[in-house]
Amino acid sequence: MTSAKRTEIRQAGTGERPTSYDVALLAGVSQSAVSRCFRAGASIAPKTRARVLAAARELDYLPNAMASGLITRRSNLVAVLISNLTNLYYPEVLAEITKRLSDNGIRVLLFTLQAESDVDAALDQVWRYRVDGAIVAARLSPAQLHDFARHHVPVVLYNRLGDGEPVASVCCDSLGGERQLVDRLVGAGHKRFGIITGPDDSYVSQERVRGAQVRLGHHGHHALVVNGAFDYVSGANGLKALMAQTDGNLDALICANDLMAIGAVDCARNIFGLSLPADLSIVGFDGVAPAFWANYRISTIRQPVRRMTEAAVAMVIERIEDSALPPEARSFAGDFIEGASARFTTLG
Amino acid sequence: MTSAKRTEIRQAGTGERPTSYDVALLAGVSQSAVSRCFRAGASIAPKTRARVLAAARELDYLPNAMASGLITRRSNLVAVLISNLTNLYYPEVLAEITKRLSDNGIRVLLFTLQAESDVDAALDQVWRYRVDGAIVAARLSPAQLHDFARHHVPVVLYNRLGDGEPVASVCCDSLGGERQLVDRLVGAGHKRFGIITGPDDSYVSQERVRGAQVRLGHHGHHALVVNGAFDYVSGANGLKALMAQTDGNLDALICANDLMAIGAVDCARNIFGLSLPADLSIVGFDGVAPAFWANYRISTIRQPVRRMTEAAVAMVIERIEDSALPPEARSFAGDFIEGASARFTTLG
DNA sequence: TATTTTGTTGCATAGGCAGTCAAAAATTCA
DNA sequence: TGAATTTTTGACTGCCTATGCAACAAAATA
Numbered sequence A, B: 001m002t003s004a005k006r007t008e009i010r011q012a013g014t015g016e017r018p019t020s021y022d023v024a025l026l027a028g029v030s031q032s033a034v035s036r037c038f039r040a041g042a043s044i045a046p047k048t049r050a051r052v053l054a055a056a057r058e059l060d061y062l063p064n065a066m067a068s069g070l071i072t073r074r075s076n077l078v079a080v081l082i083s084n085l086t087n088l089y090y091p092e093v094l095a096e097i098t099k100r101l102s103d104n105g106i107r108v109l110l111f112t113l114q115a116e117s118d119v120d121a122a123l124d125q126v127w128r129y130r131v132d133g134a135i136v137a138a139r140l141s142p143a144q145l146h147d148f149a150r151h152h153v154p155v156v157l158y159n160r161l162g163d164g165e166p167v168a169s170v171c172c173d174s175l176g177g178e179r180q181l182v183d184r185l186v187g188a189g190h191k192r193f194g195i196i197t198g199p200d201d202s203y204v205s206q207e208r209v210r211g212a213q214v215r216l217g218h219h220g221h222h223a224l225v226v227n228g229a230f231d232y233v234s235g236a237n238g239l240k241a242l243m244a245q246t247d248g249n250l251d252a253l254i255c256a257n258d259l260m261a262i263g264a265v266d267c268a269r270n271i272f273g274l275s276l277p278a279d280l281s282i283v284g285f286d287g288v289a290p291a292f293w294a295n296y297r298i299s300t301i302r303q304p305v306r307r308m309t310e311a312a313v314a315m316v317i318e319r320i321e322d323s324a325l326p327p328e329a330r331s332f333a334g335d336f337i338e339g340a341s342a343r344f345t346t347l348g
Numbered sequence C: 001t002a003t004t005t006t007g008t009t010g011c012a013t014a015g016g017c018a019g020t021c022a023a024a025a026a027t028t029c030a
Numbered sequence D: 001t002g003a004a005t006t007t008t009t010g011a012c013t014g015c016c017t018a019t020g021c022a023a024c025a026a027a028a029t030a
Helices: A020-027 A031-037 A046-059 A065-072 A090-103 A118-128 A142-150 A174-187 A203-218 A232-246 A258-270 A305-321 B020-027 B031-037 B046-059 B065-072 B090-103 B118-128 B142-150 B174-187 B203-218 B232-246 B258-270 B305-321
Strands: A077-082 A107-112 A133-137 A155-158 A168-172 A193-196 A223-226 A252-255 A281-283 A300-302 A329-332 A335-337 B077-082 B107-112 B133-137 B155-158 B168-172 B193-196 B223-226 B252-255 B281-283 B300-302 B329-332 B335-337
Touching: A020 A031, A020 A046, A031 A046, A065 B065, A077 A090, A077 A118, A090 A107, A090 A133, A090 A305, A090 B090, A090 B107, A107 A118, A107 B090, A118 A142, A133 A305, A155 A305, A168 A174, A168 A305, A174 A203, A174 A252, A174 A281, A174 A300, A174 A335, A193 A203, A193 A232, A203 A223, A223 A232, A232 A252, A232 A258, A252 A258, A258 A281, A305 A329, B020 B031, B020 B046, B031 B046, B077 B090, B077 B118, B090 B107, B090 B133, B090 B305, B107 B118, B118 B142, B133 B305, B155 B305, B168 B174, B168 B305, B174 B203, B174 B252, B174 B281, B174 B300, B174 B335, B193 B203, B193 B232, B203 B223, B223 B232, B232 B252, B232 B258, B252 B258, B258 B281, B305 B329
Parallel strands: A077 A107, A077 A133, A133 A155, A155 A168, A168 A329, A193 A223, A193 A252, A252 A281, B077 B107, B077 B133, B133 B155, B155 B168, B168 B329, B193 B223, B193 B252, B252 B281
Antiparallel strands: A107 B107, A300 A335, B300 B335
């Protein structure tokens, strides 16, 4: 007897939103027929379909995604959790991800996290909305990761690993990237190295710093390390600290990301009056847009954002369709960008 | 008789997700009681509530947002449509908006638009998900705007107006901002002006260019205008074009945004060997992060992002709660940033 | 023409939760 | 202690759509 009492047809613009039942009434068919018109592959006669769609257009009817999600157990939503959007690198990632998901008929429920404590509140909503999957570029505790399994939400981590918990992930190869940079810097005869790290709790920073240190060690070198925060001023402050510690005897500066490399370049030129790359080599990581500006031309490793986002989206969709798929960690090599902020040839 | 047949209690982790009915079974209460425990202000005894919440925790139960949205006719979703996320300025806006909405218990359904044609597909989904409201930083046709009214979705435009259609909007005052810049440039004795516009279809670009031209006219000046696209290379190419057209006799360059101003600064220094602001004044608009970097220190108008996003979120929430509120256009003055890329004092 | 096959359609129900209403329990007051 | 409240509770219904099933019509085959 559902809705059967209603005899007046509702249409958009008159207060109430029309339902499939209203369309059925207008088109002179059953509600089921209307439903079938909006599901590709359903059994419906072409002429009926045409009549129904005409009625639907007249009433401005579109199926209610919440109602259909309720019954199909598919929300066609994927949660995207991103920690700091202001990172210059993430906007590109986010745009790519939403576009690719959208191409697959999936919408993005966005969560931007400022603080660690935001994560639990965000996850609470993730569970409530019964998202089909999640892509996470933020720090999760093992317990939080485990919750994804408990709630049957397939998750793909972006540029981080599961910290013990087995989980699908897409990463840019930090060790390989730093290895390329260090090998070239060492090959060009640099001897005194400095490193500016990212925040302590950043997995990406840890990996990049470790990668650089390991490879420097392999060559019999080591580096002075100062802490940064992945932002512009960290690069400048980091360079100042290193110059003070070394009395200005620094050959090469390895920054955990491009933004700090940019800050260091500006500082090297403006504060110390250095000429790059003659007096000092500076390298970064990421390949963000400003790194390519004429004024900087940062020597760096560019993350293959297209391929990485493509992989992340493909992985989450695969796991939505087959929840039995095992965790898989895909690592992509970055492209070396020679730039002009570092010297990669031996001196005269 | 809904679900009444089921006697085994389901819990997360065992295939099926638990429902309020499962929690009720475990806690020994009715489904209604469970529902009331998750709605603030509902009539429920403290001890019952405690027992229910314990049961819910044990089963990892959280209300299904789609089911409750279906019945309350509130999705607690707001659609956010953004055209080009790579704009350097929008990430900050997006982060602010999601945070503020989240503080009000509202989630963001994100749509990033690459092309004009994406809009209709996105709107289709906006209607299907029965979002409570929308914030749009993208170009909409009057017909598309009208659809929001037809579908009873309150909408707030960000940095654009309704083009005839009355609609709520939040803008940064382009005319006032350009007026400040032009007045100071003219006051400092600049005489030969150039303008680099944004894309033709950008409302923001049109307003800024018009604002600059109007004010220049007021002072008895005019400007050569070349087209840009709001990106870094547009700034460089624009400057080259203007230098060619004026035989290098250019006093001041007004760029429709900071990114182009940055491109122009790099070009002025590297290609033309100019010294800023002695040889040429360059101004932008927005106040994006790189504009403040030591190397640029762009003279610009900073949009009050915090206040603007706060207003946008407040306006959309007000209109969700009271759909009878009239359209309102709120315009915020930007802050003048002196910077160091333009000369604002008269020569010797 | 009788029968099978193919293709459409409608009925009825499920999906998970919120709100109404009346009954039950707890509380207050005399 | 009993009556009058007030609070709490549970049965039931509706929100809107998708789908299995049976009924049906149309087309194809024998």
